[in-house]
Amino acid sequence: MSRFTAALAAEWRKLTSTALWWVLALGMAAYLAFVGAAMAFSLTVAPEGQAPPLGGLDAALTVYGVLNAVGYVFPLVVGTLLVTTEVRHKTLTQTLLAEPRRGVVLGAKLVLAAGIGLLYGVAGVVGLVAAGAPVLSAVGDGAFLGDPQVVRALLLGVLVTGLWAVLGTGFGAVVPHQVAAVVAILAFTQFVEPIARLALGAVDGLSVVSAYLPGAAADAVVGASLVSQMGDVDLLPAWAGALVLLGYAAALTFAGRLTTFARDVV
Amino acid sequence: MEAPALEVVGLGKSFGSVRAVDDLSFRVEPGRVTGFLGPNGSGKTTTLRMLLGLVRPSDGRALVGGHAYAEHPVPGALVGAALEATGFHPGRTGAAHLAAYAPQVGVGRERCREVLEQVGLTAAADRKVGGYSLGMRQHLGLATALLADPPALVLDEPANGLDPEGIVWLRGFLRHLAAQGRTVLVSSHVLGEVQHTVDDVVVIARGSLVHASSLSELAATAGARTYVETPTPERLAELCAERGWTCAPTGAGHEVPDVPAAEVGAAAYAAGLELHQLATRGADLEDVFLRLTGAAA
Incomplete structure (x- = not known):
């Protein structure tokens, strides 16, 4: 076993030997099931005599699009936990005794984050489809699960969930305090970025900036989201959105390597 | 290995x-x-x-x-x-x-x-x-x-x-x-x-x-101590003062640091001092340790 695969195996065992990872995965599936069903109802059910807000494929795409729009807090949090639990419980000492090359440790955490993020993406898709699709087909015009556009949106949603987890690990390396990191993530994703996107979108010349915010970049990969439909925002091409997310992850990881992972561990 | x-x-x-x-x-x-x-x-x-x-x-x-x-x-x-x-x-x-x-x-x-x-x-x-x-x-x-x-x-x-x-x-x-x-x-x-x-x-x-x-x-480096028990501690104190030894009460008796038991016994015999116990006590390493670590102050 090479040094890196040994470190990766150790990270995997650390993550899966406590309950949090599957509790969060279940939470993500349940949350997306709830939001998916609620969204499907609100898009397809209308008062007597009025047309539903969206129909057909558009309704299906919007429902399946919430995977990224509302689900990305979960992979972000699990990504940061790979670093912050080690700091919180002082297991980082043991980790660095086993592998003193800190770049190897951080690299193993990033790779594990990507894998676990994809797994979270699958959990989210399962929850979303399990609750959203029956509503769409029973009340609306159909679930459209076989439609290539729907399949693409779901697959890209899984991919983006993986990217969010990697970004989360980079963020955890910069803000290793567990409570601070989780609070910062919730504040940024639920409050700061949505407002910033709407505000920037309202100002001519600044809406181009908002496309580079991480949430907007993720929307660009998937293709649509609630917030980008509310504001009149230009999104980047899908590939560029993915690159922007990777860029955030790389910058955060680099900063974390120079701070948390360069410091004396006392 | x-x-x-x-x-x-x-x-x-x-x-x-x-x-x-x-x-x-x-x-x-x-x-x-x-x-x-x-x-x-x-x-x-x-x-x-x-x-x-x-x-x-x-x-x-x-x-x-x-x-x-x-x-x-x-x-x-x-x-x-x-x-x-x-x-x-x-x-x-x-x-x-x-x-x-x-x-x-x-x-x-x-x-x-x-x-x-x-x-x-x-x-x-x-x-x-x-x-x-x-x-x-x-x-x-x-x-x-x-x-x-x-x-x-x-x-x-x-x-x-x-x-x-x-x-x-x-x-x-x-x-x-x-x-x-x-x-x-x-x-x-x-x-x-x-x-x-x-x-x-x-x-x-x-x-x-x-x-x-x-x-x-x-x-x-600790030096030995001699433990003495006597029914007439005031006479032991006189003897120690005479010889220039320190004599610290401890438990039921007294301790004379840095003086071998034989020397304390001989002095007591010469002075007609009744002894009930005369024993060498091992070096108190903890004392040495405290002295060493305190000395760096």
Whole structure:
């Protein structure tokens, strides 16, 4: 076993030997099931005599699009936990005794984050489809699960969930305090970025900036989201959105390597 | 088994304006148990962390077998270390804690069970560490250190939180490991805790070396005391004053430091002083330790 695969195996065992990872995965599936069903109802059910807000494929795409729009807090949090639990419980000492090359440790955490993020993406898709699709087909015009556009949106949603987890690990390396990191993530994703996107979108010349915010970049990969439909925002091409997310992850990881992972561990 | 010596050379560390360790040099030999002693806050843990690559030295070097810890291909298999009882995730079982580090030192899950049995944690192996007592955590730390069957061991305050029975067990266990030729470095802030375990002592205070020798050499610097019991203590006090000895009451009798029992007995006989007890008391190493570590003030 090479040094890196040994470190990766150790990270995997650390993550899966406590309950949090599957509790969060279940939470993500349940949350997306709830939001998916609620969204499907609100898009397809209308008062007597009025047309539903969206129909057909558009309704299906919007429902399946919430995977990224509302689900990305979960992979972000699990990504940061790979670093912050080690700091919180002082297991980082043991980790660095086993592998003193800190770049190897951080690299193993990033790779594990990507894998676990994809797994979270699958959990989210399962929850979303399990609750959203029956509503769409029973009340609306159909679930459209076989439609290539729907399949693409779901697959890209899984991919983006993986990217969010990697970004989360980079963020955890910069803000290793567990409570601070989780609070910062919730504040940024639920409050700061949505407002910033709407505000920037309202100002001519600044809406181009908002496309580079991480949430907007993720929307660009998937293709649509609630917030980008509310504001009149230009999104980047899908590939560029993915690159922007990777860029955030790389910058955060680099900063974390120079701070948390360069410091004396006392 | 080729056990590495541990060595620090001119080691120094500053945290901001605080000089935690200063110009520290000593060597820890294989096949012996070495006690690394000093009061709390004297720089022991910082020194051990520099030795293990967790803290970067400001000056000097800390070496394992002639190289920095991190330069060894599988450092965790060369030096087993237990640094603090708090480094466990409370939601992880003891067995899972060991299994998480097993891949990097190249051992399997059977070996995890083996070391758990060695430290007497088999029954608690599948319980979460959050429910462990301090003593059990110490034992789990020791099991982690032993995981790769390493030729060198570095244990930070391993006797903390152990009951007397546990301390006796640890003593025998460490002696056994050293007898196999391993290098064993054990830190403590109480000399008495490791007095019956160690061959060599390294004493530091305020980050600097104050003494390094074998334990017997340290004991030799202590000087013997003579314990005397007499029904007429006021006459003993007169006698001591006459001879220029100090005479301190202790328990039911008195202690005369730095004077051999034979000399005290002869003087008492000559003075017609009735004695009920006359005994040599061993060197009080704890006193020596306190004197050494206090002298650096």
